[in-house]
Amino acid sequence: MILTNCAACAAPLAHNAPRCVRCHTRYCNKTCQHDHWRRGHKQMCKKIHRGGNAEQYNADKKYKEAVAVAVEACADDTKGQTCYICTQALHWKTKEGLVRGCACRGTSGVAHVSCLAEQVKILVAEAEENNLDVKVLQARWDRWHTCSLCEQEYHGIVRCALGWACWKTNVGRPETDRLHGTAMNLLGGGLYAARHREDALSVQEAELAMRRRIGAAEEIILAVQSNLAVTYDALGRFETALQMKRDVHSGTLKLYGEESIHTLTQASNYAASFIALRRFAEAKPLFRKTIPVARRVLGESHENTLKMRLGYAAAIYFDAGATLDDLREAVTTLEELVIIARRVYGGAHPLTARIEGDLRNARAALRARETPPRSA
Known part of the structure; x- marks a missing residue:
């Protein structure tokens, strides 16, 4: 950690x-x-x-452990393939195996974590040395968490391994360096994606304290609080998460307006907390208000739009007071989402699996309601 x-x-x-x-x-x-x-x-x-002193030594050690876990988990998917960057099955230096944790399918997207990390390091270093535009630097930095081939984010343990790769690369930067905090943020997200929720909480709390200490801008503080609130949710601290999400949503709405992707994301997170607390009557109106905006501004296949519609469907079929028409609406919505998610992300992506799981649950709830009880 x-x-x-x-x-x-x-x-x-x-x-x-x-x-x-x-x-x-x-x-x-x-x-x-x-x-x-x-x-x-x-x-x-x-x-x-x-080894570079305590923080660097620890980051290097955790990185190697995370890579080993990712390689083992991806072994069946990458068997008989080679890295699309170095074209080798085993990395020439580290002897590590291959991973794939994005939306690529077939023989695409298979690589060594070390090769992916080295690519980003070179690209970011070049951007800094040549004082390239901030947008160019950001696009290159995004390669730490987004596949350059399918342009979808890495997930699960591969995201975690890249989070450690990013942190061990940038841990030596001063706190006031923008990329130091961004690397810490990426590590927290990677730990969360790999379900290391307590570790993610530790990193995110440390990041929030650091951001406040150096006087970071309001939008950065809100973004860090948003990540922290999601982790509170995952750890079952629902009331704490709800209070923080309410404040973040309010602050983001004032800062960006209702059509911003930031505001839409926070609205979805806020509504999800109501679902976790089984306060469906408060979750559903919030989803109904924001989903049309998300579909118009972000598009039908955007991850945020899919998650909002998924949350709304869950709020319907989890609700004991849902009518038959409500349950049918939930099933229809989830059937549409499965088609979109499979097309955009593939069947192995966590979001696709989550939607399919919710569809099974919603269909079961509908069948139970439609089937008349047997007489004694």
Whole structure:
């Protein structure tokens, strides 16, 4: 993890907590530091220092672990194929195997995480050295999380491995460097995608504290809070998530207006919290208000539009008070979404699988309502 806890007692640390002079491992106080030294840090200190000090050493270690997990999980999908970047099955230097975690199908999109990371590093470095336009830099940076072939975001454990690759590449930048915070943000998202929710929470809380400490712009603070609220939801902290999402939605609406993708995303997140709390009567009107805007502004196949319509369907069929017509509407909506998701993302994508799962549940709810109960 990002080192936000004492290495000796695991207590949360302030950003300016004392640290080992040589390797920069951080502690609550001198007592913890001395205790950790006696319990084995003495033997590891030089090694950590040679590895770039504590944060870099930790990032390199976590990156290797994440790559190994991703390669193993993708083994069946990538068997007999080669990296589209280096054209080899095994990476020439790291000897790692292949992964694919986007919407590419067939032989497309198969690569080594190291090759993907190296491509982005070269592109971003070139943009910085030549003072290229901010939009050009951002487009190149986006390769950390978006496939250049299918132009869809990586997901799951591949997204997590690339998150660690991004963080280990940029951890040495100062806090005030824009790309330092963006790398931290990407790591948090990768951990969340791989279902490491407690770790994601730790990173996102550290990012929010850092952003506030350096006086980041309001839109950046809102974006970080949005990610944090989604993680609270995933950890079952629904009331905390709802309060934060309400504030983020209100702030985003004032900042961008109702037709912005940012506002639409936050509206969807806000409504999802009502569903988690089974407050369907509050979720459905919010979806009804924003879905037509999303379809008009973003298009039918945009991820945000699909997620909004999916949320609305769930709010219908989960509701014990739903009518037969309501349930039929939910099933029809989900049948439409499955067709779009399969066309855009493919059958293996998490969003497609989620929609298909909800469709099965909605059909079951409809059948149960349509089938008359047997007489005694």
